[in-house]
Amino acid sequence: MAQQYMQHNQRANGKMRGVKVAWQRTGSFLFDHWATLVMCILGLLLFSAFSIPVLAYFGFDSLSKQMLKALHYICGQIPSHSPYIYGHQGGLCFRCTAIYGTLFITSAVYVCTKKRLQGISWWMLGLLTLPMAWDGLTQLFGLRESTTALRLLTGALFGLGCALFTFPLVQKTLLESSMPLVRPAYSQVPSLVDRDETM
Numbered sequence: 001m002a003q004q005y006m007q008h009n010q011r012a013n014g015k016m017r018g019v020k021v022a023w024q025r026t027g028s029f030l031f032d033h034w035a036t037l038v039m040c041i042l043g044l045l046l047f048s049a050f051s052i053p054v055l056a057y058f059g060f061d062s063l064s065k066q067m068l069k070a071l072h073y074i075c076g077q078i079p080s081h082s083p084y085i086y087g088h089q090g091g092l093c094f095r096c097t098a099i100y101g102t103l104f105i106t107s108a109v110y111v112c113t114k115k116r117l118q119g120i121s122w123w124m125l126g127l128l129t130l131p132m133a134w135d136g137l138t139q140l141f142g143l144r145e146s147t148t149a150l151r152l153l154t155g156a157l158f159g160l161g162c163a164l165f166t167f168p169l170v171q172k173t174l175l176e177s178s179m180p181l182v183r184p185a186y187s188q189v190p191s192l193v194d195r196d197e198t199m
Contacts, residue, residue: 035115038107039111077093098159107163120161129161
């Protein structure tokens with residue numbers, strides 16, 4: 001009976017070790033490649049936005065409408081503020097196209113420089129946000145009508161500010177974490193998984 005209990009415990013411990021190893025490998029991958037994943041998601045978002053009018057042009061109306069509906073959660077898609085390709089509306093308005101496009105380009109630069117881009121302060125982010133806030137609010141209250149060039153410019157400034165503020169901050173937070181869930185190969189800080197294995 002005792003031998004069976006010990007064998008059961010060994011099997012259970014072996015399974016737990018396997019789960020911990022898989023969890024640690026997944027966490028290490030996300031730790032090392034989170035910026036690349038963000039870049040890929042942004043690239044897929046932009047590709048989807050520009051593929052919608054192309055799909056509609058070639059007769060894939062059902063698919064293009066579903067994709068347009070999905071992107072409506074992140075963009076107002078006002079027809080007069082949106083680009084048209086082959087006579088069909090794109091998935092993002094001009095301002096959102098500039099925001100996500102700049103986020104994608106900046107994330108690509110961030111990945112290519114191995115996460116060495118210097119971040120900006122919160123007040124600099126505020127300064128880069130002000131032009132878009134002014135452009136949007138003055139138009140909202142009927143004080144003036146914005147232009148495509150202004151929507152693209154203010155959206156790009158906002159996207160650049162968000163990227164330069166957020167990406168370095170996320171990386172800094174991960175590196176300075178006193179007890180990360182997993183420990184990358186170059187870190188000397190113990191992880192929660194390491195701590196569990198020594199207990």
